[in-house]
Amino acid sequence: MLDIADELNRWVEQGREFAVATVVAVGGSAPRQPGAALAVDSEGTAIGSVSGGCVEGAVYELCRQALEDGTTVLERFGYSDEDAFAVGLTCGGIIDILVTPVRPVRGGVLPAALSAAAAGESAALARVVDGPSALMGRALLVRPDSSYEGSLGGHPELDRTAAAEAFALLEAGRTATVLIGEDGSRCGQPLTLLVESSVPAPRMIVFGAIDFASALVRVGKFLGHHVTVCDARPVFATAARFPDADEIVVDWPHRYLESTAAELDGRTVLCVLTHDAKFDVPLLELALKLPVAYVGAMGSRRTHEDRNRRLRDVGVTELELARLRSPIGLDLGARTPEETALSIAAEIVANRRGGSGVSLTGAHTPIHHDGLRRTAGTIGEVA
Structure with a gap:
């Protein structure tokens, strides 16, 4: 909802x-x-x-x-x-x-959840989707400070249990169903809850204010990201060149990443398009240590090998290097900035969803990949 x-x-x-x-x-x-x-x-x-x-x-x-x-x-x-x-x-x-x-109605849980989500606030809505008929649809709204409003059915322990489950999913920014057993449900039979998490848009930071970055910004916005463009050169990092960006930062890439590192999370995407060692090396040295979803770097295969050598020289481990998507993007044969942006976006989606990146034609793989990113949500849990 x-x-x-x-x-x-x-x-x-x-x-x-x-x-x-x-x-x-x-x-x-x-x-x-x-x-x-x-x-x-x-x-x-x-x-x-x-x-x-x-x-x-x-x-x-x-x-x-x-x-x-x-x-x-x-x-x-x-x-x-x-x-x-x-x-x-x-x-x-x-x-x-x-x-x-x-x-x-004023004070209703569902209107309050809609208001929070529309305002871009973090909140989780937990609703009973299987259990006693009297409880169907009952809801709790859980806030980032773990406080909650509403009730699932009158027993405080049930509300506390449900709120704790919803808070855990909210912290991960995930939507899923959870099962509360008979003991925890306090109503004589198990309950299934749908927990919907509303969190701020995931961040995409594009380093390097080049023409390829402009196309990537547009695709990033289309995918629902909050997009920042960062470049140390003020003549290139301008609102006129990147009208679709949410934020434009004029600073050395590694210095900006260090200043904002505490705000990043496991949904954050970092795209390094500078392909210049003086920018790339200090930036990637830090980026590959952060718990973000994706780190990709543009450049030829020769640039990639040289960059990896420089990163090893400054102490980046092989395990950290294995996180680097370079050359960035999937093999689409892309040439134009728009095609390249599509290639990068496709790799980001595949990485997020667990896709292989191969053509579905002739492939004996699922069309939709959920992997381990959902704790529940199968039919058996809501039968």
Whole structure:
């Protein structure tokens, strides 16, 4: 639900009632992941998506029904061999969808979660998606200081347990389902929670204000990053050359990275496009020690070998060097700045999702890679 928080928060501010359908679990080759949502207001306006089109019509009607009767429901959609015309996913996957009516009341947990997400604040929304019918859809909003508001069902221990689980996922910036056992649930049977984390956009820092950087900035913004361009040369690092950048910094790359290192996290992407040893070596010496998601450096294979030799000379270990993506990007045969930016972005996505980077044609590999980046979210947990 938080993936469409901007628009839903506007609906709340306008006093519009709506129902929101949220993917809570997936199985097989489902097109959207837990947290994806479609919402319908009382006038029939719809935003968002839960399946890329396969079951949108049926989910739309569920939302209209929820608006009428005020009831939260959990519905499963999947491919039917017995009835090829049944509502389902043509890709063969299965999704479970929670449909919840939302009233824009002051102090409500869901409106508060939408407001936080729309403002770019860190917050986690935990909702009951499987358990006693009386608890379905009940929600907690957890803040970065581990405080929380709302209740899942009246027992303080249940709320504390759920808040602790949600806080752990919030710290990792992840959305997933978690199972609370009978002892922890305090309601006589296990509960499954969907925890949606809303965190500030992941950072992309592009070092080197060159023409390739301009294209990469645009692609980085398209992928949802907060993009910074850093270069020591003020004549090149200008807003006129990089109008799409969120931030432009005129400083030596390694000095800026050192000053901002404490703000970086495991989602941060560092792209070194300077391919000049006086910038690259001190910058990469620091970058390869930081717990960031990706470090890539531009340059020819000769430049790469020379740079690696220089990095070893200043004490960079082989384990640290193994983290370096160089030459940067996937082999697309790219030549133009735009093609090169696409190549770099493709490698960043593959690194994040666990993809191989090979063509899907003829490959016997999953189309969607989740790897170990999700703790839950399979159909078995929400059955």
